[in-house]
Structures are given as C-alpha cells and as structure tokens.
Amino acid sequence: MIYDFDTPIARRYSGSIKFDRHPELDPFWVADMDFASAPAILEALHRRVDHGVFGYAQPHDGLNEAIFCYLRDRRGASVPLEHIIHLGGLVPALSLAARAFCMPGEAVMTCSPVYPPFLGVHHDAHVDLLTVDHVLTNNGWSFDWQAMERAVTPVTRVFLLCNPQNPLGRVFPRAEIERLAAFCEAHDLVLVSDEIHCDLVFDETATPHVSGLDLADHFARRTITLLSPSKTWNIAGLGFAYAVIPDETLRRKFAAARGHTLTEINALAYYAAEAAYRHGEPWRQALITYLQQNRDTLVEFIRTRCPGLSVMPGDATYLAWIDARAMAVDNPAAHFKKNAGLFLSDGASFGWPDHIRFNFGCPRARMLEGLEKMARAL
Numbered sequence: 057m058i059y060d061f062d063t064p065i066a067r068r069y070s071g072s073i074k075f076d077r078h079p080e081l082d083p084f085w086v087a088d089m090d091f092a093s094a095p096a097i098l099e100a101l102h103r104r105v106d107h108g109v110f111g112y113a114q115p116h117d118g119l120n121e122a123i124f125c126y127l128r129d130r131r132g133a134s135v136p137l138e139h140i141i142h143l144g145g146l147v148p149a150l151s152l153a154a155r156a157f158c159m160p161g162e163a164v165m166t167c168s169p170v171y172p173p174f175l176g177v178h179h180d181a182h183v184d185l186l187t188v189d190h191v192l193t194n195n196g197w198s199f200d201w202q203a204m205e206r207a208v209t210p211v212t213r214v215f216l217l218c219n220p221q222n223p224l225g226r227v228f229p230r231a232e233i234e235r236l237a238a239f240c241e242a243h244d245l246v247l248v249s250d251e252i253h254c255d256l257v258f259d260e261t262a263t264p265h266v267s268g269l270d271l272a273d274h275f276a277r278r279t280i281t282l283l284s285p286s287k288t289w290n291i292a293g294l295g296f297a298y299a300v301i302p303d304e305t306l307r308r309k310f311a312a313a314r315g316h317t318l319t320e321i322n323a324l325a326y327y328a329a330e331a332a333y334r335h336g337e338p339w340r341q342a343l344i345t346y347l348q349q350n351r352d353t354l355v356e357f358i359r360t361r362c363p364g365l366s367v368m369p370g371d372a373t374y375l376a377w378i379d380a381r382a383m384a385v386d387n388p389a390a391h392f393k394k395n396a397g398l399f400l401s402d403g404a405s406f407g408w409p410d411h412i413r414f415n416f417g418c419p420r421a422r423m424l425e426g427l428e429k430m431a432r433a434l
C-alpha cells in the first residue's frame with residue numbers, strides 16, 4: 057500500500073498545541089507530526105466511536121496481547137502482564153519515578169541537552185537535579201563518564217535516560233547503555249529509560265536500539281522502561297504509555313506514587329494503541345523511509361544554505377538539533393521568530409542555549425518552506 061505523506065492537512069484551529077498556541081507563526085516546534093495517523097488506527101478508532109459508550113476503560117485483552125507480541129517480536133522481551141503499568145503519558149511516568157524513589161533533599165540525575173520535562177520533574181518531588189552535558193566523540197554523541205562520576209552524590213537516587221535521545225537523535229550503542237546500567241548499579245540508582253522514540257530508528261542494522269528490556273537481570277532489577285506508540289503513529293494527543301518494571305518492589309513503589317493524581321486512561325487511546333502495534337508496521341516502515349529523506353534533505357539544506365548553523369544527522373526521530381552558536385545572536389529561536397515568523401524549540405529549554413530544535417515530521421514541501429524562511433533570516 058502507498059501511504060501519502062505529502063498532501064498537507066490543515067491543522068490550524070483544530071485545537072493543536074503546535075499550530076494554535078501562536079497561530080501567527082509557522083510551527084516546527086513541539087514533537088508531533090503533521091501526518092494523519094495510520095489508516096488501521098483510524099479504522100479502529102471509528103469502530104470504537106461507533107460503539108457509542110465511553111465509560112471508564114481498562115486495558116482490554118486485545119491490547120494486552122498486542123503489547124505482549126510487540127515486546128516479544130520487536131524488542132525480543134517476554135514480558136508478563138503484571139510487569140506493566142499503564143499511564144496516560146510518559147511525562148507523568150518521569151515525575152512518578154522522581155516522587156517514588158527520592159525523598160526531599162535527594163536528587164535525580166540526567167544528561168543534557170534533553171527533552172525539557174527531564175529538567176523539571178525534580179520539582180514535583182522537591183528534590184535536586186544533577187545534569188551533565190552529553191559530549192560529541194568520534195563515534196557521535198556520548199556520555200561524559202568522568203563528569204558523571206564527579207557529579208553523582210550519595211543521595212542521588214534516579215537516573216533519567218532518554219534513548220533514542222531527544223533532541224540529539226542519538227541511539228546509544230549497547231556498550232554505552234550497559235556502561236550506564238553499570239554506573240547506576242555502582243551508585244545504586246534506579247535507571248528510568250524513556251524509549252518513546254524507539255520505533256523511529258532510521259537504520260536498525262547500523263544503530264540498533266538497545267532497550268532497558270535488553271539488560272541483564274541484575275540491571276533489569278533497577279530499571280524502568282517507558283514505552284508508547286504515541287510518537288511513531290502520531291497519536292500523542294490520545295494519551296497512552298506504559299512502564300515495564302520487572303522488580304516487584306520497584307513496581308509497587310512506582311504504582312503507589314500515583315496516589316489519586318492521575319485520571320483513568322481514555323477509552324479511545326487503548327484501541328488506537330492496539331491497532332498501532334497490531335497493524336501499524338507497514339505504515340511505520342513507509343514513515344521511516346519518508347522521514348529519513350526529510351532528514352537528509354534538511355541536513356544538506358543547512359550545510360549548503362545556512363551559514364552560521366550546523367546539524368548532525370540523527371539516528372532516529374523527526375527532530376533536528378541545530379547548533380546556532382556561530383550566528384552569534386542572543387537567542388536564535390527568538391531571532392527566527394522575529395525575522396522569519398517561525399516557531400522553533402529554543403535550545404535553552406533543553407539545557408543548551410544557542411541551539412534550536414526543528415521538527416521535520418511534516419510534508420517535505422512544508423519543511424523546505426520553513427527552511428527557506430530560516431535561510432532568508434540568516
């Protein structure tokens with residue numbers, strides 16, 4: 057089947073954060089795509105809507121089975137149902153982890169630049185945040201192990217990992233994930249692995265994604281793996297994610313931290329997730345091919361047309377992390393807002409000012425229009 061990623065779909069005034077927060081700007085910021093979701097998901101949603109009753113929902117057998125098969129076939133893990141905790145999103149899971157495993161005065165740790173909530177959930181738990189910058193090596197973005205050893209303290213309890221990394225687009229190799237797990241073991245940290253972008257890896261042979269689910273048992277005991285079909289199949293607005301927690305004590309503490317703060321997950325989200333995992337693979341494959349071409353086009357455009365900007369091709373995701381230090385302006389995102397009418401993500405919110413994040417999950421023609429506006433404003 058041929059899927060159409062080129063025909064634009066009007067999103068303005070559809071209640072979209074991306075388009076309607078600043079309708080006067082051309083948005084390439086928040087991480088959702090301008091594509092309709094996979095036809096199989098739309099059909100499943102139509103069927104569920106036609107049922108007409110939307111009382112409180114729980115994960116139905118079809119969803120449980122779809123998740124089990126996805127984890128077995130795509131991630132090579134045999135995960136018992138009781139290891140899974142369903143959630144309305146991954147961000148609440150990051151916050152729950154901080155609240156479940158830290159006491160006031162203790163700390164969570166992460167590496168930046170990183171998706172902004174990683175730098176904010178410690179406030180929910182009234183704990184400290186320790187950040188260490190990622191470093192660029194000959195093999196791509198990596199961890200600064202020495203700086204991490206210097207930064208970690210005896211009261212650090214949780215490490216928040218983003219893999220594939222948003223915004224760097226990095227898929228960390230097995231050796232690095234295992235070294236990180238060993239770091240967590242040595243310092244007695246709970247490893248929280250946010251893998252929301254794991255089905256958006258461009259070349260799974262060259263850069264296979266190593267999940268928290270792939271770790272040896274002694275590491276798995278301290279690991280929480282967070283997953284969702286939401287980014288890949290563009291259903292983030294439906295709100296569905298899940299945590300896989302093999303260790304019972306960890307799972308109990310994590311679940312208890314929910315208290316009464318989280319609502320039930322919505323009835324439609326469960327059915328969309330089931331359809332994504334059960335029937336979404338052909339669409340996903342076509343999407344990856346399209347996004348990879350967008351990535352290559354963007355990288356080439358920035359290299360040839362945008363003096364002052366530089367970008368590394370990411371291994372995954374539809375997000376490009378653009379280094380704008382050579383522009384020598386106070387705030388590159390504000391510059392492009394003022395001079396190009398573009399809404400880009402400001403690197404400062406990821407912990408690295410003087411960078412911008414450009415979302416290329418859109419029809420290629422629209423991406424090129426945005427890039428042209430950027431080039432003109434340089």
Ligand SMILES: Cc1ncc(COP(=O)(O)O)c(C=O)c1O
Pocket residue numbers: 087144145146147148171218222250252253284286292296297
């Ligand atoms: C790394 C990462 N984690 C979590 C989220 C958001 O997750 P959710 O919408 O399920 O809370 C995003 C969205 O961009 C993300 O990039």
